[in-house]
Amino acid sequence: MRRNWMKWSLWVVAVVVLSLPVASWAQLTTQDIAARDNMEAHVGNLTGHANSGQAKYDYRRYCVGCHGDLGDGNGEVAQWLDPPMWPKPRDFQLGIFKCRSTPTGTLPTDQDLYDAISRGFDRSAMPIWNVFTKQQRVDLVAFVKHFSPRFVSEKPGTPIQIPPEPEVTADRVKNGREIFARVQCWKCHGVTGQANGPSASTLQDDLGRPIAAFNFTEGARPKCGSTDQDIYRIFMTGLDGTPMPSFADNIKPDEAWDLVFYLRTLMAQPSKEKDIARQLGLKPVSPNP
Amino acid sequence: MNRQQVFVSVLAITVLVCCGSLLLNKTVSAAGEGKITGTVKLDGEAPHMKPIDMSKDPYCVKANPTPQKFQNVVAGSGGGLENVVLYISDGLSNPTESTAVQVFDQKNCMYSPHVLAMDIGQTFKVQTSDQTAHNIHPNPNPMTGNIPWNQSQPPGAPPVEKSWKATEFIEVKCNIHPWMHGWFAVVKGPYAVTDENGNFTIQNVPPGSYTVSAWQEVYGTQTAKVTVAAGGSAKADFTFKAK
Numbered sequence: 001m002r003r004n005w006m007k008w009s010l011w012v013v014a015v016v017v018l019s020l021p022v023a024s025w026a027q028l029t030t031q032d033i034a035a036r037d038n039m040e041a042h043v044g045n046l047t048g049h050a051n052s053g054q055a056k057y058d059y060r061r062y063c064v065g066c067h068g069d070l071g072d073g074n075g076e077v078a079q080w081l082d083p084p085m086w087p088k089p090r091d092f093q094l095g096i097f098k099c100r101s102t103p104t105g106t107l108p109t110d111q112d113l114y115d116a117i118s119r120g121f122d123r124s125a126m127p128i129w130n131v132f133t134k135q136q137r138v139d140l141v142a143f144v145k146h147f148s149p150r151f152v153s154e155k156p157g158t159p160i161q162i163p164p165e166p167e168v169t170a171d172r173v174k175n176g177r178e179i180f181a182r183v184q185c186w187k188c189h190g191v192t193g194q195a196n197g198p199s200a201s202t203l204q205d206d207l208g209r210p211i212a213a214f215n216f217t218e219g220a221r222p223k224c225g226s227t228d229q230d231i232y233r234i235f236m237t238g239l240d241g242t243p244m245p246s247f248a249d250n251i252k253p254d255e256a257w258d259l260v261f262y263l264r265t266l267m268a269q270p271s272k273e274k275d276i277a278r279q280l281g282l283k284p285v286s287p288n289p
Numbered sequence: 290m291n292r293q294q295v296f297v298s299v300l301a302i303t304v305l306v307c308c309g310s311l312l313l314n315k316t317v318s319a320a321g322e323g324k325i326t327g328t329v330k331l332d333g334e335a336p337h338m339k340p341i342d343m344s345k346d347p348y349c350v351k352a353n354p355t356p357q358k359f360q361n362v363v364a365g366s367g368g369g370l371e372n373v374v375l376y377i378s379d380g381l382s383n384p385t386e387s388t389a390v391q392v393f394d395q396k397n398c399m400y401s402p403h404v405l406a407m408d409i410g411q412t413f414k415v416q417t418s419d420q421t422a423h424n425i426h427p428n429p430n431p432m433t434g435n436i437p438w439n440q441s442q443p444p445g446a447p448p449v450e451k452s453w454k455a456t457e458f459i460e461v462k463c464n465i466h467p468w469m470h471g472w473f474a475v476v477k478g479p480y481a482v483t484d485e486n487g488n489f490t491i492q493n494v495p496p497g498s499y500t501v502s503a504w505q506e507v508y509g510t511q512t513a514k515v516t517v518a519a520g521g522s523a524k525a526d527f528t529f530k531a532k
Contacts, residue, residue: 104439105436105437105438106436154436183422183441184421184422184443187422198345198346199346199465199467202467203464204464206428238439238440240438243464243465244439245424245425245439245440245464249440249446249447250441250446
């Protein structure tokens with residue numbers, strides 16, 4: 001009888017001790033999964049829910065064909081998209097996004113994803129989703145986030161500070177041209193912005209697929225937005241997952257505006273900057289300073 | 290107290306002490322640290338490493354009067370294999386952390402060193418000595434906890450300081466100069482990288498029995514078992530078959 005009791009208590013202790021790590025592990029993973037299922041997104045005063053019927057319905061109906069059931073970018077349509085002409089759909093599991101207000105190597109904000117979905121991606125199969133209500137889009141942001149464990153374990157980066165946009169002047173346009181030469185944007189984009197720099201032909205994205213640099217001269221819309229602020233953000237944060245790097249450590253915040261103005265002179269769209277360049281008789285930068 | 294009570298309380302105390310020491314374990318510092326030394330050799334003829342065509346960038350051509358070769362396999366005259374990472378893959382309970390700040394330089398359009406080994410959380414500095422723009426673009430698997438980033442380093446750029454969160458062999462590239470290719474080898478605990486003769490010394494190894502791993506970017510990983518006595522030196526040699 002006594003023996004039995006001792007044996008029994010020994011077993012209980014052993015089982016409890018052994019199951020401790022298992023229990024805490026199981027708790028962690030189930031918590032993790034729950035956190036992903038209940039993922040939220042906040043844009044303005046709207047809150048999106050990944051577990052809302054609307055988010056699931058919209059994703060299944062409008063996104064799954066390209067981005068796939070698991071959000072890994074392997075929907076049925078993906079096989080027909082051939083980069084660099086047709087970039088592959090984003091793999092949401094990796095949590096790596098092109099259009100961010102946050103520094104390179106960090107997660108985007110909910111607003112960034114909301115803007116990307118609303119804007120669509122020029123020169124790609126990714127449609128513009130501005131027909132959806134705002135609430136639908138915020139729900140979709142939450143749904144996109146729920147595919148990546150990174151949105152549970154990491155916080156989005158802190159958005160970069162953008163100083164107020166100054167007045168365009170001839171000096172600023174000229175200084176922008178100097179910066180374009182100094183930090184050597186032309187290595188990829190070419191001295192005239194035609195995406196024909198010496199390194200353009202060998203560019204690959206992080207998954208080893210060929211990718212083209214942006215051609216400024218064709219009138220194409222940048223994928224991450226066309227306003228001056230958007231363009232500022234593009235080269236100060238970089239497009240993660242692509243060769244386009246961040247220049248945040250190399251261009252001072254105020255001078256970054258000068259570069260934005262210079263980039264306008266390369267673009268096809270008429271602009272004040274283009275007029276200034278014409279008056280100044282600005283030549284393309286020289287590749288060998 | 291009867292015997293049952295004594296038994297149960299002894300059991301309870303044992304369990305508590307065990308759990309407690311497991312938790313405290315981290316702060317115990319090891320005395321009498323020893324080292325592991327050895328040589329890594331290549332058995333057979335090293336594969337031909339092509340000279341690099343740098344004609345995309347005249348600066349790089351000028352910087353290298355004799356063309357550089359790819360560095361995926363670098364074997365010395367005696368068959369010693371350079372750039373192999375040695376680390377302790379098993380048996381280390383509480384490694385001392387490495388804190389030295391190492392430098393990864395972009396020089397003459399090559400990475401120096403080709404393989405930079407480091408501890409989890411150890412800060413390293415990426416700098417450029419070149420008068421041409423680079424972008425430094427490591428490509429880890431974000432699922433490990435190491436997140437990729439991509440920063441430009443034009444001439445005169447300030448160094449960037451970084452560290453990694455998890456063990457992984459991370460490829461690093463420059464998209465501007467596609468031949469530039471190197472590695473961040475992130476390991477846990479003390480490590481070493483072989484010199485041009487294939488020799489290495491892992492310092493600061495507490496006494497104990499370990500599995501040592503040798504990693505080479507083309508040939509993969511080999512392991513060996515060693516026992517390090519207090520203040521002593523253990524030996525581990527490795528041979529990779531050329532292919």
